[in-house]
Amino acid sequence: MLKMLTLFQGLPGQQLVPGVLDHLESPRKEPSTSEAESEASMSEASSEDLVSPLEAEAAPERGEEEASKKKKKAKGLANMFSVFTKGRKKKGQPSSAEPEGELQAPPGPGAPLPTVEALKADLELGRLEAAGPLLALERELRAAAAAGGVSEEELVRRQSKVEALHVLLLRPLACCAPPGGGATWGAWLSRALRRPGPGRDDGRSEAERAFLRMGRAMKEDLEVVAERLKPLFPADFGVVAVYAESYHEHFAAQLAAMAQFELCERDTYLLLLWVQNLYPNDIINSPKLAGELQGVKLGSLLPQKQIRLLEATFLSSEVSSVKELMARALGLESQRWAQDVAPQRLDGHCHSELAIDIIQIISHGQVKAESITLDLGMQIKRMLLVELAAFLRSYQRTFDDFLERCKQLKNYRVNIIANINNCLSFRTSVEQKWPSSQDLLGPLNELKGHGFDALLQSLFGDLKPLFKRFTQTHWAAPAQTLEAIILTVGERLPEFSELHDCFREELMELIHLHLVKEYIIRLSKRRVVLKTAEQQQQLAVHILANAALIQSFCTENGSSAAWLHQALPTLAEIIRLQDPSAIKIEVATYATCYPDFSKGHLSAILSIKGNLSNSDVKSIRSILDVNMGVREPVKSLFSLIKIG
Known part of the structure; x- marks a missing residue:
């Protein structure tokens, strides 16, 4: 082919320049000098056809090529005439072809028609009423063609005169095309393409x-x-x-x-x-x-079959273009990470243009399709959804590779924050445009989670030796230990200030979870056994005080993890209670709040109570065998705590 x-x-997938429709409404400009000259030359050429038959016979031969063109033109004359008869009454029906308005009635059967020269003079003066006689001249020519007896050369000569008169008729009408097309249609097209445009x-x-x-x-x-x-x-x-x-x-x-x-x-x-x-x-x-x-x-x-083929080609090429542009954008972005280029700052937050670029690329492809037809827009929307899902998986893998390979870079942490912030734009766009495709959020959630882990890794490392003090001192000074932990966390929080508010709250919830989880791990270490009720009550008081401090600190700094509020106070109550039946009720309630609370976790807590008999422990543990409609936890706590 x-x-x-x-x-x-331009780039693949580049949209047709916006505003193309506006120019359909723009006023027509006056012809340029070259255009006017071209119009004049066309007029002169058309006027040559108005010479008398005698002058035409005296003219020299125009060559075989022009004669051939005239023969082809004469053969198509009947088709041209059919255009003028559209809308006419059939034979036997009353004629309604009388002129209306300014149109002069064609001369009667016996009346002579105006000469071609007279019509030409009228039309050159802009007298549109000459359209009536011109119509009568066309009828006469049509009748002559139908009756036969007139040579093709003569028909062509007369038709040339009619077409030339049409050019003059239409010139005051802003160069309209004459009905029937023919040779003058080509002239019109030439003028149309020479008209002043953008x-x-x-x-x-x-x-x-x-x-x-x-x-x-x-x-x-x-x-x-x-x-x-x-x-x-x-x-x-x-x-x-x-x-x-x-x-x-x-x-x-x-x-x-x-x-x-x-x-x-x-x-x-x-x-x-x-x-x-x-x-x-x-x-x-x-x-x-x-x-x-x-x-x-x-x-x-165009035929519908041709349109469907073109649509299939458009969809395929546009989707490929979108895919290529998204891959290119990700490649450029990851290159900046590896080169240790710091992200932009926008309104006090680390900012990356990647999410905006990807959303615009997707939207651009969909808008292009919708500008053709809404149905084509719906088709490409489904296809682009697949490509967006593939891109997000690729983005998550590329980010994971950056987390692993570039820890030593100076701008490592701020680039992590910029990519976490990216998830907000992606999430908002998905929720607005593809509300039923929440699975798109999976790679984003993984990317965000891995980013949070990387940001919190050093902080949690610093907290580990502090939590060990609880068991090393046999819980002798729990208040002082927890105060040291809270102070350390507070000093590190400014490192996360360039996260968007929603992500800073999520990160604070992770810190809240870590503090509660590590506290429970220390309680479950089986390092302390309290044999009297008074000792158990004293530890319970310490746990309640520590729980209140953790909750107030985390809440004040943005954590909305209300689901963690009962984790430590309920364990304190289990340690404080002495009646096995009362402990059973507390354990049953606790298991409904935290479905991942297992017998192993319960045994570790009960081991603190040195005055419980083995039968009491077994009886209390059995309460977790009762099916109370406990479902899988929405959020994990005890599944993060390994006992052994």
């Missing part, structure tokens, strides 16, 4: 400008035909429809020829945009033409 030389430039610095290609000028010319010319030429013809002539059909046939021919080539991505998009949107909506159904063309069956500019 031939390779069409594209006039479109400047060459507007970013449009030559093909875009050509389609824009053709579309605007068709729209404006049909409006002029409807406003000024329609009143000069009989109502049943359907002059607007005749012109519209002539334009439509030429436009369809242009597009069909273009569609035969191997099109690039932007060519395909432009072709579909005109066929499916701009032509039917902004030209045919424009406010001034919709009523005039109601009932005119112009049809589609």
Whole structure:
């Protein structure tokens, strides 16, 4: 297949320059000097056809090529005449072809027609009432062609005169195309493409400008035909429809020829945009033409089979382009991480453009498809959803690789924060555009979680020896130990200030969970056995005081983990209580709040109570065998605590 030389430039998937429709409404400019000269030369050429038969016979031969063209033109004469008869009454029906409005009635059967020279003089003066006699001249020519007896050369000569007169008739009407097309249609197209259009610095290609000028010319010319030429013809002539059909046939021919080539991505998009949107909506159904063309069956500019093939090509190439652009954006972003480039700061937060770029790339592809048809927009939306999911998985893997390989870089932590902040833009976009596709959030949640782990790793490392003091001192000074822990955490919190508020709250919840979890681990170490009720009550008081301090500190710093509030106080109550039955009730309640609380965890806590018999311990443990409709925990606590 031939390779069409594209006039479109730019990245794959680049959208047609916005605002192309605006120019369909722009006023027509005066012709340039070169255009006026071209118009004049065309007029002169057309006027040559107005010479008398004797002058024509005296003219020299024009060559075999021109004679051949005239023969072809004569053969198509009957087709041309059929255009003028559309909307006419059939034989035997009353004729309604009498002129209306300013149109002069054609001379009667015995009355002589005005000469071609007289009509030419009237039309050159802009007298549109000459359209009536011109119509009568056409009828006479049609009758002569139907009756036979007139040579093809003579028919061609007369037809040339009629076409030249049509050029003069339509010149006051802003260069409208004559009905029937023919040789003068080519002249019209030349003028349409020479009309002043958008400047060459507007970013449009030559093909875009050509389609824009053709579309605007068709729209404006049909409006002029409807406003000024329609009143000069009989109502049943359907002059607007005749012109519209002539334009439509030429436009369809242009597009069909273009569609035969191997099109690039932007060519395909432009072709579909005109066929499916701009032509039917902004030209045919424009406010001034919709009523005039109601009932005119112009049809589609391209066959539906061709349109479907073009749509499939567009979808495939656009999705590939989106995929390529997203991969390129991620590659550039990860390159900046590896080169230790610090992220931008925006409103006091570490900021990356990656999420914005990806969202715009996705949205751009969908908007392009929707600009053709809404159905095509829905098709590409499903396809882009698949590509976005694949991109997010790739993003998460690339980020994990950065976390592992680049720990020694100076901007390691701030780049982690920037990527965590990215998740907000992604999450918001997914929730708005794909609310039923929450599985897209999986890779984002993993990326965020791994980022949090990396940010908290050094802090939790610093807290580990402090938590060991609880068991090393046999809980002799729990208040002082916890105060040291809280002080250490407070000193490190400013490191996370450049996270978005929502993520800083999530991170504070993780710190809250860590403090509670480590406290329970120390209680479960079986390092202390308290044999009296008084000792157990004293430890319970310490646990309650520590629980209150942890809760107040974490809540004041943004933690919303209310689900952790009862974790330590309930364990303190189990340690304080002495009646096995009361302990059972407390354990049963605790298991409903924390479904991952196991017999192993319970045994570790009960081991602190040195005055419980083995039978009491066994009886209390059995309460966890009762099915109380306990479900899997939404959030993990005891599953993070290993006993052994």
